[in-house]
Amino acid sequence: MSSFPTFTTLSIPFSLLQDRNTDLSFQIEQGFGRNGLGIVSVTHVPGYSSLRTNLLHLAPRLANLPKEVKEGLEDPHSRYNFGWSHGKENLESGKPDLLKGSFYANPILDTPTTNASLIERYPSYCGSNIWPSSALPELEIAFKALGKLIFDVGLMLAYHCDQYVSRGMKIHKDEGLESILQRSRCHKGRLLYYFPSQQGNADGNSMSSWCGWHTDHGSLTGLTCAIFTRDGVEIPCPDSSAGLYIRTRSDQIVKVVYGKDDIAFQIGETTEILSGGYLCATPHCVQAPKGEESSGIERSTFALFMQPDWDEKLKFPEEVHIHRELIPSNAALTFGEYSEMLLDKYYHQKQ
Numbered sequence: 001m002s003s004f005p006t007f008t009t010l011s012i013p014f015s016l017l018q019d020r021n022t023d024l025s026f027q028i029e030q031g032f033g034r035n036g037l038g039i040v041s042v043t044h045v046p047g048y049s050s051l052r053t054n055l056l057h058l059a060p061r062l063a064n065l066p067k068e069v070k071e072g073l074e075d076p077h078s079r080y081n082f083g084w085s086h087g088k089e090n091l092e093s094g095k096p097d098l099l100k101g102s103f104y105a106n107p108i109l110d111t112p113t114t115n116a117s118l119i120e121r122y123p124s125y126c127g128s129n130i131w132p133s134s135a136l137p138e139l140e141i142a143f144k145a146l147g148k149l150i151f152d153v154g155l156m157l158a159y160h161c162d163q164y165v166s167r168g169m170k171i172h173k174d175e176g177l178e179s180i181l182q183r184s185r186c187h188k189g190r191l192l193y194y195f196p197s198q199q200g201n202a203d204g205n206s207m208s209s210w211c212g213w214h215t216d217h218g219s220l221t222g223l224t225c226a227i228f229t230r231d232g233v234e235i236p237c238p239d240s241s242a243g244l245y246i247r248t249r250s251d252q253i254v255k256v257v258y259g260k261d262d263i264a265f266q267i268g269e270t271t272e273i274l275s276g277g278y279l280c281a282t283p284h285c286v287q288a289p290k291g292e293e294s295s296g297i298e299r300s301t302f303a304l305f306m307q308p309d310w311d312e313k314l315k316f317p318e319e320v321h322i323h324r325e326l327i328p329s330n331a332a333l334t335f336g337e338y339s340e341m342l343l344d345k346y347y348h349q350k351q
């Protein structure tokens, strides 16, 4: 049992989302507004269910490929932001994160640019995809199919976000979330595999035992409902307290659930800033299952980080309440420049 309240995400049926004449401002405000959880889910998306299971079942297979095959899928130049990444990011404790493996690719564009100086400047956005074409050829097809579908649904949601925000502030033509995401070449999918939870590991009792507290940096993140497996076979999760937790604006921690066939969407920090705070990003983490029957349980999920193009000039509002010290007033930084400043200042990861 979890000692935190469990909330079900506010859900929007796909049939309503698809209709540009539907007024969804109430739902957007409830989910993404100042008192929202920063997450909503979209239900009944045609074709989604099988694309989700197809891809998520490939995560344990990828993670169990021989070490040398996975090493061949690594891309240190992009700081492991393309291809396979395991143990390359640090946990809150400063130790390398060995709990999960990630596979990153841009599901929309295999090679966003061939300009060598751009690739040098923004390697994590401008690099090319690396697919395991001989070891797991199905991955590319399944990853792109799911990523593109989540992207299309995300764009529909972005349209309704713009409608909501435009009631409170002026959005110039082509500067809304939908337009920014539509023309971006920077979207990134992440297939996540959480290695089997071990009894008695150091972080075992912490709430963020599988994935540390963080706020997504981009614009809008699409997230599948995770599957739990043992030796690659899907099983129900034996511990109801395992899964996604969110910290609200009033500092309440809640466990968040949504249907397995729903696509969840979370607001990222960049959207919070550009929308003048009308849309809110929330910190979140993932707790591993506990107890004897949870040993050997793996978790697989997929996130699509939709973000502005590296070249997109972001018009920051006059009043910025997060990362204020980085953003000069009336600044017009590109998303690429802004991301680099954040990385330099907060993550000290530049090599």
Ligand SMILES: O=C(O)CCC(=O)C(=O)O
Pocket (backbone or CB within 6 Å): 190, 192, 211, 216, 223, 226, 244, 284, 286, 301, 303
């Ligand atoms: O594993 C999850 O459910 C969430 C992952 C996540 O928050 C992220 O990759 O940004």
Ligand SMILES: [Fe+2]
Pocket (backbone or CB within 6 Å): 214, 215, 216, 284
């Ligand atoms: Fe996240």
